[in-house]
Amino acid sequence: MDHFGLVDGELHAEQVPLAAIAREVGTPVYVYSRATLSRHAQVFREALSALPRVHIAFAVKSNPNLAVLRLLANEGYGADVVSEGEMNRALAAGMKAQDIVFSGVGKTRAELAAALRAGIGQFNLESEEEGVELSAIAQSLDARATCTLRVNPDVDARTHAKISTGKAENKFGVAYDRAAGIYARLAGLPGLEMRGLAVHIGSQISDLEPSRQAFVRMGALMEELRAGGHTVSHMDLGGGLGVPYKAGDALPTPADYGRMVAEVARDWDVTLMFEPGRVITGNSGVLVTEVVRVKQGTGNPWVVVDAAMNDLARPAMYDAWHDFAAVKPTGEAMTANIVGPICESSDTFAMAREIDAVKAGELAVFRTAGAYGATMANTYNSRALVPEVMVDGEKWAIVANRIEPAAILAAEQVPDWLR
Ligand SMILES: Cc1ncc(COP(=O)(O)O)c(C=O)c1O
Numbered sequence: 303m304d305h306f307g308l309v310d311g312e313l314h315a316e317q318v319p320l321a322a323i324a325r326e327v328g329t330p331v332y333v334y335s336r337a338t339l340s341r342h343a344q345v346f347r348e349a350l351s352a353l354p355r356v357h358i359a360f361a362v363k364s365n366p367n368l369a370v371l372r373l374l375a376n377e378g379y380g381a382d383v384v385s386e387g388e389m390n391r392a393l394a395a396g397m398k399a400q401d402i403v404f405s406g407v408g409k410t411r412a413e414l415a416a417a418l419r420a421g422i423g424q425f426n427l428e429s430e431e432e433g434v435e436l437s438a439i440a441q442s443l444d445a446r447a448t449c450t451l452r453v454n455p456d457v458d459a460r461t462h463a464k465i466s467t468g469k470a471e472n473k474f475g476v477a478y479d480r481a482a483g484i485y486a487r488l489a490g491l492p493g494l495e496m497r498g499l500a501v502h503i504g505s506q507i508s509d510l511e512p513s514r515q516a517f518v519r520m521g522a523l524m525e526e527l528r529a530g531g532h533t534v535s536h537m538d539l540g541g542g543l544g545v546p547y548k549a550g551d552a553l554p555t556p557a558d559y560g561r562m563v564a565e566v567a568r569d570w571d572v573t574l575m576f577e578p579g580r581v582i583t584g585n586s587g588v589l590v591t592e593v594v595r596v597k598q599g600t601g602n603p604w605v606v607v608d609a610a611m612n613d614l615a616r617p618a619m620y621d622a623w624h625d626f627a628a629v630k631p632t633g634e635a636m637t638a639n640i641v642g643p644i645c646e647s648s649d650t651f652a653m654a655r656e657i658d659a660v661k662a663g664e665l666a667v668f669r670t671a672g673a674y675g676a677t678m679a680n681t682y683n684s685r686a687l688v689p690e691v692m693v694d695g696e697k698w699a700i701v702a703n704r705i706e707p708a709a710i711l712a713a714e715q716v717p718d719w720l721r
């Protein structure tokens with residue numbers, strides 16, 4: 303459920319007409335609903351309420367906007383970060399260092415040191431080599447790093463190949479069969495406190511069975527480690543739960559997910575950690591765009607909008623579907639190709655799609671754009687970096703300014719030897 307709906311025939315975010323935001327901020331612009339974000343945060347937490355000890359670390363990568371992070375900090379969420387930049391955002395938003403988990407296969411030595419100095423709560427180590435490096439850095443800083451070992455369970459998440467992370471051929475985690483040996487070695491290193499295991503098999507997961515299989519494997523590994531005398535007090539089950547992008551998409555709910563976890567982890571006696579991203583932010587945002595023109599051709603008309611693949615990369619990168627809807631629908635429909643202005647054919651949002659009829663100058667939205675939307679934006683074709691707005695009831699505020707091409711140009715210089 304979200305809070306974007308028609309009021310008097312016009313699409314609103316909560317009680318604010320999207321047209322009013324577009325008039326003041328311009329388009330394209332991302333608009334987030336505070337009510338949807340809070341609701342999703344609460345629903346996900348409630349779905350885990352049968353579990354005794356739970357820590358939720360929001361996957362910052364899905365939407366790192368400072369206001370979004372503050373809202374989630376207020377909901378009691380910690381953060382899952384994958385860079386020093388994300389860590390600093392989470393801290394700036396008021397999240398406690400102890401509530402931050404640092405994931406990622408390529409944490410640099412500088413990032414590991416910065417995270418140790420900041421006192422973050424947990425490093426999810428993705429290789430033996432990283433653990434050895436972290437041990438040395440921790441000793442040099444006279445610090446102690448609390449860690450889990452991320453394991454690659456070799457399970458197919460049955461999602462898009464580019465966002466699948468738990469198969470043996472993916473770069474993430476350590477191989478399942480080597481995990482116990484690596485854990486034992488790292489547990490013996492000074493400066494490291496190995497307290498558990500981590501797993502994350504992919505994103506936009508629409509079937510709970512692969513996750514269940516992965517968690518069962520993690521449970522078996524935990525038993526093996528404990529039998530070998532090791533401590534396993536924490537189990538980080540990652541994120542990945544998918545969201546409906548298309549009307550009629552039937553996805554497992556957070557409650558279904560919570561029941562599955564409760565069943566698998568019933569006797570584990572650990573603190574369970576979760577790293578949800580998309581399920582919190584996906585349906586809490588739309589991308590508002592204006593139709594530049596409708597171009598007739600030999601086939602379907604081309605609806606050329608002022609948003610492009612630089613603003614919302616998901617269709618170009620993963621052939622992702624985002625529902626398209628007019629801000630003031632007339633009740634008429636059309637079959638069209640929806641494209642942006644960028645000079646490559648991958649700048650296509652939809653082909654031969656049945657949509658609300660739209661004309662030049664009219665506003666429309668791409669729905670379910672709150673996750674992996676603004677955060678993946680760039681300035682290709684010297685376009686602006688897209689702004690973000692948050693709505694709360696009748697109030698709204700710009701939570702990220704549009705960065706104009708002139709500001710980006712101003713950061714460049716021509717060397718003397720070219721003058
Ligand atoms: C380690 C890790 N945790 C959490 C997430 C969040 O995933 P999602 O947004 O699919 O919940 C990701 C991205 O897939 C990830 O790589």
Ligand SMILES: N[C@@H](CCCC[NH3+])C(=O)O
Pocket residue numbers: 363465505506616620673674
């Ligand atoms: N960027 C991807 C998700 C990546 C998840 C990374 N852990 C998407 O838009 O679907």
